[in-house]
Amino acid sequence: MDAMQARAIETGRLRLVPLAVEHADEMAEVLSDPALHAFIGGVPHAAPALRSRYARLVAGSPDPSQTWWNWVIRVRAEQRLAGTVQATVTAQACGEVAEVAWVVGSAWQGRGIATEAARGLVRGLREQGVRVIRAHIHPDHHASAAVAAAAGLAPTGHRHEGEIRWESPAARSLVGRA
Numbered sequence: 195m196d197a198m199q200a201r202a203i204e205t206g207r208l209r210l211v212p213l214a215v216e217h218a219d220e221m222a223e224v225l226s227d228p229a230l231h232a233f234i235g236g237v238p239h240a241a242p243a244l245r246s247r248y249a250r251l252v253a254g255s256p257d258p259s260q261t262w263w264n265w266v267i268r269v270r271a272e273q274r275l276a277g278t279v280q281a282t283v284t285a286q287a288c289g290e291v292a293e294v295a296w297v298v299g300s301a302w303q304g305r306g307i308a309t310e311a312a313r314g315l316v317r318g319l320r321e322q323g324v325r326v327i328r329a330h331i332h333p334d335h336h337a338s339a340a341v342a343a344a345a346g347l348a349p350t351g352h353r354h355e356g357e358i359r360w361e362s363p364a365a366r367s368l369v370g371r372a
Contacts, residue, residue, distance in 0.1 A: 200263035205314040207271065208307065210279060213264035215252060218245040220275045221266060224299035233332040234297075260284050267298065267311045276302035279315045281324075289325035296341065303337070312345035316362075330357040 203210040211217075222241040231237060239247060255262045261283045267276045277298035284291050294315060298308040316327055329347055331338045339349070339360070347360040 200265065201318075203265065203314045203318040205310050207269060208276075208310055208314065209268045209270055210265035210311060210314055210318070211268055213248060213251060213266055213278070215245055215248045217266045217275060218248050221248075221278070224275055224277060224301075225297065227300040229300060230297060233335040233338070255282070263292075265315070267307060269302065269307065276307050277311065279311050281315065281319060281327075283319075283324060286326075290323055291326040291328065292319050292324045294319070294327055294329050296338075308337070308341045309344045312341050316345045316347075326362060328359055328361040330354055330359055332357050 200212045202212065219241045222239060222244045225244075226238045228238060251262055251264050263281045263283060265279050267279060268274070269276050277296065279294065279296045281292040281294045284293075294312070296308050296312050296315070298311070319327055327347065329338075329342050331342055331349075333356075339358075342349075342360040346362060348363055350359045350361055352359040
């Protein structure tokens with residue numbers, strides 16, 4: 195994984211920019227709607243708490259077998275941040291495995307931003323050699339399931355903490371249903 199790195203990812207309307215602590219103030223506003231936490235739990239963070247969180251994320255995983263990659267989603271036409279995408283990458287016997295997630299602020303939902311960002315994320319991970327891509331989605335979070343499907347992931351029979359595991363179809367042939 196040493197040769198792999200989080201780098202900017204371009205899509206039609208978006209630029210996925212590697213996360214920096216300096217993004218916290220704008221992102222605190224983007225993520226301020228409590229409804230964003232309906233499926234993931236918790237509450238919105240104020241800017242100081244988000245700065246602390248981002249500092250930990252930027253510092254990287256304390257587990258040497260994991261790499262944390264986090265990006266903010268910039269809508270180029272608006273020059274505004276709209277959300278985040280992330281991947282936790284681990285080396286396994288089948289190759290690199292990424293657990294991915296996304297969140298788009300309420301003001302930007304319904305415009306295809308999450309779908310475009312997730313597709314860009316999956317493409318970027320594949321370009322870096324990640325073979326298996328997974329997401330865990332609450333069974334009632336239909337919008338997130340639609341994003342996962344549009345990004346090329348499919349639901350599996352595996353559940354973790356009540357969420358359904360979605361993964362790249364090739365993943366099942368590489369790692370089975372473990």
